[in-house]
Amino acid sequence: MTIAQRISEIRGRIDRAAASAGRDGSEITLVAVSKTFPAAAIDEAVSAGITDLGENRVQEARDKKPQVHGSARWHLIGHLQSNKTKDAVRLFDMIESVDSIELAAKIARAAEANGKTQQVLVQVNVGREAQKDGVDPTQLQATLEAMKELGSLEIAGLMTIPPIGTPEESRRYFSMLRSQFESARGGMGSQFRHLSMGMSEDFEVAVEEGATIVRVGRAIFGGRN
Numbered sequence: 425m426t427i428a429q430r431i432s433e434i435r436g437r438i439d440r441a442a443a444s445a446g447r448d449g450s451e452i453t454l455v456a457v458s459k460t461f462p463a464a465a466i467d468e469a470v471s472a473g474i475t476d477l478g479e480n481r482v483q484e485a486r487d488k489k490p491q492v493h494g495s496a497r498w499h500l501i502g503h504l505q506s507n508k509t510k511d512a513v514r515l516f517d518m519i520e521s522v523d524s525i526e527l528a529a530k531i532a533r534a535a536e537a538n539g540k541t542q543q544v545l546v547q548v549n550v551g552r553e554a555q556k557d558g559v560d561p562t563q564l565q566a567t568l569e570a571m572k573e574l575g576s577l578e579i580a581g582l583m584t585i586p587p588i589g590t591p592e593e594s595r596r597y598f599s600m601l602r603s604q605f606e607s608a609r610g611g612m613g614s615q616f617r618h619l620s621m622g623m624s625e626d627f628e629v630a631v632e633e634g635a636t637i638v639r640v641g642r643a644i645f646g647g648r649n
């Protein structure tokens with residue numbers, strides 16, 4: 425199958441999963457995760473209708489972005505080191521991996537210096553795994569409250585990477601993120617509207633549990649080495 429065929433197949437599966445949950449598939453953004461794949465593959469995806477791309481490294485995005493012809497919104501989905509915040513703000517429309525108040529403050533300062541309002545998601549470590557990035561669920565409210573005080577940031581929602589497991593095992597983590605989102609929502613305003621969860625193996629379950637953004641790499645571009 426070509427990249428275009430895979431995208432169309434995935435879009436169909438998103439729409440069916442949405443319909444089964446009484447949702448409209450058009451409210452779900454498919455982020456094509458292009459890390460490790462060349463600009464030519466990205467161009468193919470954008471020509472096939474992809475509007476949003478995901479990269480996990482600032483450096484790789486900086487190298488590839490100028491070679492990509494089509495226009496798209498770029499999402500940073502990997503851990504952001506604080507010495508790369510300026511580049512990240514310049515390169516990415518959405519930073520999905522904000523995992524501390526300190527990092528949020530650095531991003532806010534860089535955004536202000538750029539005259540930009542930076543869209544961000546707060547990454548939550550729903551499985552409370554020691555090796556994983558993300559805000560601990562018990563600290564989420566306090567983190568969001570502190571982030572609200574920062575200018576030049578649009579806090580657009582939450583993101584998670586659940587512990588490795590089957591799609592059904594992921595479901596309870598997706599559902600946990602959804603509950604956290606619902607409890608935080610009242611205090612956050614209407615721009616707080618996104619739940620980024622679900623990857624190649626489990627995006628349908630994520631959609632059933634309320635994802636508004638799914639991040640799919642291998643199912644679009646093929647395996648990575």
Ligand SMILES: *Cc1c(COP(=O)(O)O)cnc(C)c1O
Nearest residue numbers: 457480501623624639640641642
């Ligand atoms: C690589 C990656 C994805 C996509 O994973 P696939 O298994 O290739 O679909 C999604 N989210 C994050 C944070 C990633 O690093």
